[in-house]
Amino acid sequence: MEQYDVIIIGAGTAGLSAAIYAARSGKRTLVLEGKSCGGQIINAKAVVNYPGIKQISGVDFAMGLYEQAVEAGAKVLFQKAVRMELADQKKIVATAKQNYACSAVILAMGAKNRPLGLEREAELTGSGVSYCATCDGAFYKGKKTAVVGGGNTALEDALVLSEYCQKVTLIHRRDSFRGEWQTVQELKERSNVEILTDTVVTALEGDRQLTGIRVRNLKQEKEWVLPVHGLFAAVGQIPQSDLVRDLVELDDYGYIKADESCRTSLPGIFAAGDCRTKEIRQLATAAADGVTAALAACQLA
Amino acid sequence: MEIKVITKETFETEVLQTKEPVLVDFFAEWCGPCKMLAPILHEIAEEKNDLKICKLDIDQDVDLALEYGVQAVPTMILFRQGEAAQKIVGLCSKDELLQQLNL
Numbered sequence: 108m109e110q111y112d113v114i115i116i117g118a119g120t121a122g123l124s125a126a127i128y129a130a131r132s133g134k135r136t137l138v139l140e141g142k143s144c145g146g147q148i149i150n151a152k153a154v155v156n157y158p159g160i161k162q163i164s165g166v167d168f169a170m171g172l173y174e175q176a177v178e179a180g181a182k183v184l185f186q187k188a189v190r191m192e193l194a195d196q197k198k199i200v201a202t203a204k205q206n207y208a209c210s211a212v213i214l215a216m217g218a219k220n221r222p223l224g225l226e227r228e229a230e231l232t233g234s235g236v237s238y239c240a241t242c243d244g245a246f247y248k249g250k251k252t253a254v255v256g257g258g259n260t261a262l263e264d265a266l267v268l269s270e271y272c273q274k275v276t277l278i279h280r281r282d283s284f285r286g287e288w289q290t291v292q293e294l295k296e297r298s299n300v301e302i303l304t305d306t307v308v309t310a311l312e313g314d315r316q317l318t319g320i321r322v323r324n325l326k327q328e329k330e331w332v333l334p335v336h337g338l339f340a341a342v343g344q345i346p347q348s349d350l351v352r353d354l355v356e357l358d359d360y361g362y363i364k365a366d367e368s369c370r371t372s373l374p375g376i377f378a379a380g381d382c383r384t385k386e387i388r389q390l391a392t393a394a395a396d397g398v399t400a401a402l403a404a405c406q407l408a
Numbered sequence: 409m410e411i412k413v414i415t416k417e418t419f420e421t422e423v424l425q426t427k428e429p430v431l432v433d434f435f436a437e438w439c440g441p442c443k444m445l446a447p448i449l450h451e452i453a454e455e456k457n458d459l460k461i462c463k464l465d466i467d468q469d470v471d472l473a474l475e476y477g478v479q480a481v482p483t484m485i486l487f488r489q490g491e492a493a494q495k496i497v498g499l500c501s502k503d504e505l506l507q508q509l510n511l
């Protein structure tokens with residue numbers, strides 16, 4: 108079995124930041140990534156709030172981190188971690204291909220978008236249903252779209268889409284928005300934006316491509332079909348913590364519980380970034396977690 | 409195997425006349441997902457000795473890209489015996505890529 112000092116699961120901002128520090132500390136460092144490196148931020152057109160960098164595209168930010176980690180000596184492999192177990196002092200991380208052993212594991216699996224929970228949602232994802240307006244919005248130029256959600260992401264998505272869509276309907280289950288008031292005002296001023304509060308989506312219409320959505324007003328108990336080509340879900344996130352569900356303590360929402368040093372309930376296992384319980388989920392906090400977790404892990408490895 | 413950068417001048421010999429399967433990555437310098445794909449292709453190139461991987465900058469050879477119906481980047485086309493056998497559009501994981509290409 109291949110041996111490492113530190114294994115990091117997930118090559119997002121937290122994981123790659125951890126990799127830079129672990130590798131630079133001289134530890135044999137492996138990063139496992141199930142998709143492409145960079146994590147969520149590759150979907151952001153521009154990042155303007157990372158301290159020290161005025162503006163950068165999400166992809167360039169991610170590639171910079173990736174190259175920095177590799178140059179520091181970390182090994183990045185595109186394999187999804189599917190199982191983790193403990194064996195004496197060692198931790199074993201398994202992918203479909205191979206098992207790897209190490210002294211310390213850093214969990215940096217991030218979070219992914221919460222589905223709406225509608226029938227055929229997975230089937231129509233990519234064929235009308237999307238979770239990222241910044242990524243997929245351009246495919247709906249001149250078309251009718253809808254956004255579901257009540258937070259800042261939903262508001263921003265609606266704003267972005269209204270720049271080039273024929274019409275944007277913002278749908279929220281409550282009567283007021285959690286997101287910024289300013290943005291709500293801006294949306295109200297746009298002639299091609301319609302806001303439906305107290306309303307939920309109940310079904311997706313269309314065979315292979317979305318053609319409409321069935322919506323219901325909860326107060327008036329009224330249901331009708333809204334013709335749209337694109338439906339953007341912005342109803343929050345779920346942590347990717349399945350891998351360790353039975354190993355470490357999670358909070359009620361599935362986030363991994365960890366202390367100030369990113370230690371989980373199990374010695375030698377750390378959690379960093381969006382997958383752990385914390386207040387602020389941003390690049391800067393993900394990077395900070397990565398650094399903290401790596402240096403704590405290095406003490407064991 | 410190394411990933412080769414090809415152009416329309418070398419396309420014929422490097423791709424069409426090659427016996428082994430050739431995966432051509434149609435990319436553009438300005439394309440973000442293409443950059444994310446690069447390390448994945450690199451890893452596949454290191455692992456698979458029976459597969460040749462080439463990359464072609466669509467801005468340098470628009471005509472060639474259009475000839476093969478490339479309308480978005482990244483697009484990957486697997487050529488077998490000079491024939492376009494499989495096409496994948498967009499960024500995907502390594503597993504998805506290998507699965508879709510039956511490799």
Ligand SMILES: Cc1cc2nc3c(=O)[nH]c(=O)nc-3n(C[C@H](O)[C@H](O)[C@H](O)COP(=O)(O)OP(=O)(O)OC[C@H]3O[C@@H](n4cnc5c(N)ncnc54)[C@H](O)[C@@H]3O)c2cc1C
Pocket residue numbers: 116117118119120121122139140141142143144145146147148150151153154155156157186187188189215216217218219239241347350379380381382388389390391393
């Ligand atoms: C569209 C968008 C725009 C944003 N804009 C900003 C911004 O401008 N500024 C800002 O500060 N923040 C922004 N954020 C938030 C920021 O992207 C996140 O806080 C940050 O990405 C968290 O990093 P992470 O490493 O914890 O998790 P992620 O970025 O989610 O990375 C986790 C990685 O782990 C991988 N993974 C998961 N499970 C496994 C497994 N079992 N095996 C192997 N790999 C696995 C995933 O594929 C992923 O690559 C934005 C988010 C989005 C979606």
